[in-house]
């Protein structure tokens with residue numbers, strides 16, 4: 001995940017920088033490898049993405 005497409009694959013909404021309708025849900029979006037257990041952050045990001053998609057669809 002990155003602001004700048006040169007630094008990563010997805011933006012802060014977990015959407016591919018270069019593809020308008022393709023999102024990634026999972027620990028693959030972590031910008032770095034952490035030292036703590038990764039599962040709950042991955043679940044939190046997936047929930048945040050589902051809320052974003054629901055809001056986008058409503059709009």
Ligand SMILES: Cc1cc2nc3c(=O)[nH]c(=O)nc-3n(C[C@H](O)[C@H](O)[C@H](O)COP(=O)(O)OP(=O)(O)OC[C@H]3O[C@@H](n4cnc5c(N)ncnc54)[C@H](O)[C@@H]3O)c2cc1C
Pocket residue numbers: 025026027028036037038039040042
């Ligand atoms: C032995 C072990 C113990 C762990 N213990 C902990 C722990 O105690 N606490 C913790 O926080 N984390 C733990 N983790 C890490 C945690 O499991 C992962 O961080 C988490 O599962 C990552 O979720 P994910 O959705 O990114 O990937 P995954 O859970 O790996 O999900 C990826 C999914 O994509 C599917 N898939 C792959 N390729 C394809 C394809 N071509 N087409 C369709 N589907 C595909 C796979 O079958 C899988 O279901 C552990 C990991 C392991 C291996």
